[in-house]
Amino acid sequence: MAPENILVCVAWPYANGDLHVGHVAGAYLPADIFARYHRLKGNRVVMVSGSDSHGTPIVVRADKEGKTPREVFEYFHARFLETQKNLGVSYDLFTHTDTQNHRRIGQQMFTRLLENEYLYKAKQKQLYSESQSKFLPDRLVEGTCPHCGYDKARGDQCDNCGKLLDGTELINPRSRIDGSTPVVRESEHYFFDLPALREKLVAYLSDKDSYWRSTVLDFSRNYAAHAEPRAFTRDLTWGIPIPLPDSEGKCIYVWYEALLGYLTATVEWASITGQPDEWRKFWYEKDVKIYNFIGKDNILFHTVLWQAVLLGMERLGQPWDGADVDKVFNLPYDVPANQYVNLGGQKFSKSLGVSVDVLDLTAKYGADPVRYYLTSIMPEAKDSEWSWNDFVLRNNSELLAKWGNLVQRTLSQIWKNFDQRIPTPGELSEADKALIAQSEAAFETIGGALNAVHLRDALTGAIELATATNQYLDREAPWKTIKADKARAGTQLYVAARVIDSLSVLLSPFIPFTSEAVRKQLGYKDTLFGEQYIEQVGATDDRHDVLRYNAGAARGEWKPSNLQPGQPLGGEPKGLIAKIELA
């Protein structure tokens, strides 16, 4: 079968706070598992994302801390790189939105939509701070709620009665920055004419029933069918300025340029890897599948609004891009959005201290226990719950006891009794053949689940095979066989080792580090995957750090083991997975 082209687009984390396990389980980890699977399948995979570095919350945080917005986002960007490298999220490129490349294409997006008449000008009433000479975002204004009279309602929503507000509705409004009283001024903005694209959006969503998640589809359809115009620009200084004269202080609404990051990061990836036209393959050629991995709060942006942008632009189409006049952008094939992971029944919240810090977690326990547990509670259909107790149990009684111990008990018998080499099997019994057949079939079933982005099912399937192998060992008991018939014991251990070899591949999208270690213990000299590294790229005035992936000498393949008898083990087997004891 010809290799497929897969573009894995991952939600852009907003660079005003650290990542927590909810983000990881929601988007980054599923994307990585999916990407690794497709790499093993031999498919052409590019996985991109980056830090969302513009927008009001970053400006506010910078003001509060006496820093520049750039300093704030660069701090968190660096931590995102570190966190995801430690976790093994294998981006081909994780960049950010404050690059020349992103700005240039961002302005082009605006121009294209304007040329194609999907943007129009309209006036909007907004609160303006005279003391600071700028428009105030609604959330930075407070006042008395017109509905319930609560006197500390924010301009976007009243915390008391829960009603959503428009800042101009507030009675006695005041700035939350300096307490001054804002005035109502008219501001002229560009609006995105979504009604003009309704028909195309509805058509796009019409053939997704067989594979989109129900949590994503109905909701998106309803919105697409009734989509109203939305503001496309904002009064903002920290963002991408709109490329028109007399438009100072107007930037592209951050949401749209973050979405555009999927395209711009692909362009940057192509350029960095010295094949500047390669992005065209993924965005224009039709034999490509684009996946967007996101959390449930982002669904509409990724199932309707992003499609609207792509449909509205049609293509990049500027002089430097003139070859594309007859091309049209690809739209996402699937948007497997996840629900949330909660903690103690509450949402994660940095400000309330409800959080599990990922940097801390990987430093203490390593990536794989975290990846394993988060996959097992991945909120594919509904919200799930992080439990420290469960984290420990899953690690100790599943990952370690079922899988780590299976490898350990098999290889240590081979090490001690078979000259530290994979034994040469004799004739296979029915039981031997049955287990091997089961392990071979697993590549189909688990692969199917992975391809359909049913990641929890896929992991469960792999663990079931580990259990079957443990059962096989207990029934065959090579430690007994060896006393009377060493050759038969060698066959039994060969069968177990061969299935373990397959399992290390089947499990590798989920727990890549452990799988590499197993592979090494089995005596292989190569690796399943390539390497991740952080690197500085860009011209002098555009330097930035990115996370990259280099396939290099990776030899992993999604196919059953062909373990060679006589292969020397890679050293004395020792525990792969540490037991976790909570202090």
Add this chain to the structure above:
RNA sequence: GGUGACGUAGCUCAGACGGUAGAGCAGGGGACUCAUAAGCCCUUGGUCACUGGUUCAAGUCCAGUCGUCACCA
């Protein structure tokens, strides 16, 4: 207020097309000992949120109620 999703054993979750509830972990018991006292076998747990309705038969379809969440106005 609108749209949508969710509410199943102690915990985490499965349960197209309706036929009297399943898995893993935890808990209890057992035989073994190669293994990080891990693995294996057996086993105790459930008013399937609530109330009505359709049906010979409903976690499974319909209506309503309550609760949780996301997005939109």
